[in-house]
Amino acid sequence: MKDTDIKKLLYAHLLCIFSIILSVLIPPLFLENFSILETHLTWLCICSGVVTAVNLVLYLVVKPNTSSKRSSLSHKVTRVLKCCIYFLMSCFIFHVIFVLYGAPLIELVLETFLFAVILSTFTTVPCLCLLGPRLKAWLRVFSRNGVTSIWENSLQITTISSLVGAWLGAFPIPLDWERPWQVWPISCTLGATFGYVAGLLISPLWIYWNRKQLSYKNN
């Protein structure tokens, strides 16, 4: 592991954060009445689209998975299709989990589903980019002592922090402050976004500070 890797990671993450900030700042120039709270669903769509795009671009440019061997076009196509299916699956699974957590079953389905989409964008999309559609690798990365590169390490940190952010975002809902952002699922989506951004910021710094102790099996 070299410092250049960490630098690369930091720049990639800064680009992601920048894209989220842009998703807030750019749309008001084109859309009337756009604001995060009032047209929340629009923002969710834009944000998840932008973050997915940035992740894909980063994956294609940086190519952290050096081990990937040349493969045929059909193989690539099936891989892409599989990724799409996985993404959809993760959206549905998140949706089911939200309902189990107490989200209304019939009302606000679109809101709940878009929350599932944005959370999948923050968690599943980077996983798919980095690890590909292999569940076993996912389980390995998300268990203790399982990571094998700084990319996987940062992936672990950002994913967990977005999940924790979404989890903590549910807490303001019962409070009787009557603020517009307490409405389901705004506080949760905001929590997830803040968690994701925090994870993006923390992970390079943390890896940098602990670079002495860290050594990975395959590097």
Added chain:
Amino acid sequence: MRLGSGTFAACCVVIEVLGIAVFLRGFFPVPVRSSAGAEHRTEPPAPEPSAGSSSNWTKLPPPLFSKVVIVLIDALRDDFLFGSKGVKFMPYTTYLVEKGASHSFVAEAKPPTVTMPRIKALTTGSLPGFVDVVRNLNSPTLLEDNVIRQAKAAGKRMIFYGDETWVKLFPKHFVEYDGTTSFFVSDYTEVDNNVTRHLDKVLKREDWDMLILHYLGLDHIGHISGPSSPLIGHKLSEMDNILMKIHTSLLSQEREGLSPSLLVLCGDHGMSDTGSHGASSTGEVNTPLILISSAFERKPGDIRHPKRVQQTDLAATLAIGLSVPIPKDSVGSLIVPVIEGRPMRDQMRFLHLNTVQLSKLLQENVPSYEKDPGFEQFKVSEKLHGNWIKLYLEESHSEVLFNLGTKVLRQYLDALKTLSLALSTQVAQYDVYSMMVGTAVVLEVLTLLLLSIPQALRRQAKVDIPLSSPAFSLLFYLMFLVLSAIHIIVCTSAESSCYFCGLLWPVAGGVMVLMSALLCAIVSVLTKMFISKSLPSKNPAHPNSRWSELDLLIVFGTVGHVLSLGASSFVEEEHQTWYFLVNTLCLALSQELYRNCFLEDDGEPQHHFHMEPGIVDATPGLPYRTGCDVWEQDTVRERLSLSDMLRGREKWMALASPWLILACCRLLRSLNQTGVQWAHRPDFGHWLTSSDHKAELSILAALSLLVIFLLVQGGCSPVSRAALLLGLLGVYCYRVAIGNVLFPWQQDNRDIAKGIIEARFVYVFVLGILFTGTKDLLKSQVIATDFKIKTVGLWEIHSGLVLLAALLFRPHNLPVLAFSLLIQTVLTKFIWKPLRHDAAEITVMHYWFGQAFFYFQGNSNNIATVDISAGFVGLDTYVEIPAMFLTAFGTYAGPVLWASHLVHFLSSVSSDSALSHACFCYALICSIPVSTYIILVTSLRYHLFIWSVFSPKLLYEGMHLLITAAICVFFTAMDQASLTNS
């Protein structure tokens, strides 16, 4: 002193219960009262003020009304009368309100909106303290000054029919009475017929001055089926007819030449949207108050917006109307429209009497009363009043007199309003010294528990407290002396009454001995800890002592829950916290399960990799891991790989099990909506209890009983299996008998019985199963051969409790019981056994699920959701002790059943020390919220919601701790049994 950690924990919780009891006594003091109240001296009424030439009007003015009839309809909500229901079902009353000689108001009842405190408020005009809720079941005589007593002293003859509470509150006050008991909530026709049957006779007679009728039927209908039930309409029309009967009879008597009489129609409290009461939602506090008399002018009142008054205003108004002194503790102000028809001099006199009474009460309760704006206004108006009287007596120009008089009246009204507000917002004084003593005891116990975690959770499960060394006995005596000195100083200097000072000195001394002993114990444990820390070899960094994700979740969940109790919304919606935590727990378990299933063969990881640096790095600073640490330091976990334990289909079932549990929890959550913000949402519980869905309810109840039988019977002996079957059948028969569910061959309309025989039939089997269980336990102790007998015995006790809960639960809650058993079975089979969690983790999981099930049952942190009907299952009359026991068990069935499952599970799988570890953890995890909560409540005691939100929760916490103590004692008993065994 060396104790087993289970015994130690049980002792700690018992002491904690004592501490909480002292705290509660200090927190809920007897409200501050007029000091003259106790002696019943009859003071002469205040004379009319006058400047210069003296007025000789010193007697009370003559009564305004010759007769008063009070019709109190329990739980009459304002929109039952002023809303569309009133127009539809109460045409006569609506006519009176709109066109008759009447005044109508919305009277605001202050929480707690429970019958007895409300009756007190109506008759004394004071605001009863929160303690009155607790005393509601056992009402003592009303000692405070009240209208009924004043009327009796003035020689009025009073007749009462209705709720027995009145007879208990005012013994020997009524010349004639017939009390009906309010405890059979399912009866809503008999209670009212018992009142109405006297009416014809009484209305013909003329030998009474005051008639009070308290109708309970409406309240019972509310409790059974809520405010939107069709039964409400019938009851309202019945009440309308009764009112018409009384009114016409009064009118005909007046035509015969008597002076006007007064008919009062009021409610004691309202009804929430679920039909219960006790809290402070708008439906519960708004009650109608209608005063009907031919003395009033006929004018079209605006029915849409009746004026708002306080419920406490009625006492003063009645006193004036009957020409008796206003009760001394009354904080109410006269309802002005009542006296509007009188001459101006009389009006002023009435207002003056009321103001004088209020300002006296203010003088007695507020030291700096002279600066109070209300008191100043009173002085000004009294002076103006005197001037007016002077002018009046000199017979001045009538125009001047009238203008000045209007001014005086306005002044008086302002003064009354300010005084009344100042008095009613005055918070009752807390008995801070008792609260401090209680808090000190509880905190000492908690500290001791926290400090002994590392000792108690070691393998041998012993706690060692070196109490006998001379240094500590010196410290002990010193502490005792200091505390006694403080006690004497506080008790001699404080002018306010203090409960702890009022105790007998041996009792107080005992508490002080306890406090100093606890303090010495803490000091000794701390010293020991420092000594052992300074020896380097004693505290090696354990190689395997890293926290799993589950442990982290448990710690953060506990801390988060405890902190959330500081916000009133989180207290109101505490169920959401628990559902959330339990869901997260299930997800964490499923993650652990999947990891163990798919990644078991990676071998030892070579590289240490800290995942959560902040937390792990922070902990070595502490001597041991504190908090609700659930780590067993000495046991090295050897988890077999999961695929060795489970094969094929079993494995897939194990993988699906967390999701099954999550789905069950989601279903249960939508069974009973509780809390405040989302309580009005439609839920299955209401759908099932509405009278249209009796068939569905019957099917569901029968299915749940079947599931309960199937899940419970496996562990029982054949005898208790048969008893269980019969008992569950009996439960269904009981529900059929009281009309909740149906037999398939039965018609819907059948009269309702009390089901006493059926319920007692079930009780016999409950006792039988419990007895068999105890017998098995004793046998296992004596014979000491087979530890299987003990497991069976514990399971039988568990199933006896399940049967009792099945009897007490309302039929729509039976699925809660069935799901609880299902979840217990699934967790045991697929998660706890294969994953081999340690005793501490399992205990905490049981506790969390128990808390979640407390709310799944439909409970909340609000007194109104306590299902008191559980206390009258199988009882003919109200018997206090069984009723209280049954209500408590019915309310806390969730936590109790999970605890009893815990005992059975641990003694069936486990090593020798598991039970005492579990007992220790259970005690710890229950006492952390309680002790934090009493500190929070003490600091929030002037919060706006202290009475409506925080105090009920405090009572719930106190009760929960009491039950925890009982559970811990049971644990210890089981543990002792296993110790003597081995």
